[in-house]
Amino acid sequence: MSERKIWIDMLKGYGIFVVTLGHLGIWYPIEKHIYSYHMFLFFLISGFLYNEKRSVVDTIRIKFRTLFVPFVLWDVISSLVGGLIFGQNLSDFISTLFMLNGEICFNAPIWFLIVLFFVEILYAIVGKIVKNDFLLMLVSILAFCMVGTLKLPLKMNVIPMGMIAYIGGHSLKKIRSRGGQRINCIGLVVMLCLSILFGAILNERISYTAGSFGNFVYCIIAGMSGAFFFFFLFDILFNKIEKDNILSWIGKKSLPIMTMQYWCFTIYNVLLKKLFGIRDIWHMENSLKAIIMCVGTIFLISVFVEAYNLVTKDTFGEYVGALFGIPENRSRYKEK
Numbered sequence: 001m002s003e004r005k006i007w008i009d010m011l012k013g014y015g016i017f018v019v020t021l022g023h024l025g026i027w028y029p030i031e032k033h034i035y036s037y038h039m040f041l042f043f044l045i046s047g048f049l050y051n052e053k054r055s056v057v058d059t060i061r062i063k064f065r066t067l068f069v070p071f072v073l074w075d076v077i078s079s080l081v082g083g084l085i086f087g088q089n090l091s092d093f094i095s096t097l098f099m100l101n102g103e104i105c106f107n108a109p110i111w112f113l114i115v116l117f118f119v120e121i122l123y124a125i126v127g128k129i130v131k132n133d134f135l136l137m138l139v140s141i142l143a144f145c146m147v148g149t150l151k152l153p154l155k156m157n158v159i160p161m162g163m164i165a166y167i168g169g170h171s172l173k174k175i176r177s178r179g180g181q182r183i184n185c186i187g188l189v190v191m192l193c194l195s196i197l198f199g200a201i202l203n204e205r206i207s208y209t210a211g212s213f214g215n216f217v218y219c220i221i222a223g224m225s226g227a228f229f230f231f232f233l234f235d236i237l238f239n240k241i242e243k244d245n246i247l248s249w250i251g252k253k254s255l256p257i258m259t260m261q262y263w264c265f266t267i268y269n270v271l272l273k274k275l276f277g278i279r280d281i282w283h284m285e286n287s288l289k290a291i292i293m294c295v296g297t298i299f300l301i302s303v304f305v306e307a308y309n310l311v312t313k314d315t316f317g318e319y320v321g322a323l324f325g326i327p328e329n330r331s332r333y334k335e336k
Contacts, residue, residue, distance in 0.1 A: 006248050007238040013251030015041045024290035035206050036199025037226025040165040044227040047169025059124040070325030071113035074259050078107035102151035107262045108209050111155045119162040133171050140164045145216045157211050183232050195226035253305045255325045264297045
């Protein structure tokens with residue numbers, strides 16, 4: 001077993017940066033391109049880190065603790081707070097809690113946790129039975145085209161999309177273990193061009209929460225080519241790095257940044273409206289504002305996580321933090 005790969009943390013750091021930036025009103029062509037691949041990238045990373053030696057029971061146990069429990073806690077709290085703020089009745093509250101009919105609580109990014117949980121468990125079970133990733137990929141693509149736009153509970157319509165990228169990531173790991181996966185500059189340029197062409201030009205701006213993916217073929221090509229491009233780019237540029245840096249530091253906190261950022265955006269809106277009369281700074285389309293808020297929010301949450309871990313070390317608070325997906329200061333995955 002080798003040590004934790006810093007370049008993977010750096011890739012996650014880049015991923016959570018563009019996820020956050022895409023939520024803040026960046027220039028529309030950039031936002032459109034970001035949305036075409038950013039969640040594909042996170043599913044691909046998860047597939048690359050999949051441990052095929054782990055039993056299905058152990059996988060369920062670990063993912064239940066690290067994904068399902070944090071999702072439930074954030075979903076319940078966010079739905080309750082959102083219900084109080086927006087004056088929802090019981091029916092609306094239940095709809096947002098279970099993401100029925102396309103509804104979702106104001107803390108929208110948490111959908112990723114429950115979908116990734118389903119993807120991890122599904123692949124752990126099916127992958128033990130069906131050893132052919134190519135076949136699983138074809139089935140996932142077909143399922144995505146069939147159910148991708150349906151308004152299923154808990155965003156289960158997005159599971160096939162997650163499976164496509166997850167299988168792609170695990171396939172990369174298999175190829176890598178056999179000494180393959182070499183790519184040159186021409187390959188990188190081709191992947192980038194495909195990502196931009198199909199994600200930013202030909203297809204519409206996709207929405208995971210709304211189940212709007214435009215042309216499914218364009219969506220898959222853009223998502224996978226974009227995810228592959230950044231995976232290979234970071235592997236080539238940063239594979240030899242052995243010391244943590246600002247990007248890897250952020251990457252280790254990608255889950256709490258994902259689950260807490262909408263709370264920060266909401267607080268910004270309330271404070272700036274009360275203090276300066278600025279309405280809805282969150283959704284205001286301004287690239288400079290988006291970059292400043294993105295960097296500030298990531299830094300704020302990252303510092304909070306560090307401080308929380310320091311204060312609650314070896315206390316009950318550390319256990320509570322783990323329930324909400326706040327990572328401990330230790331490696332949670334290793335590349336095998």
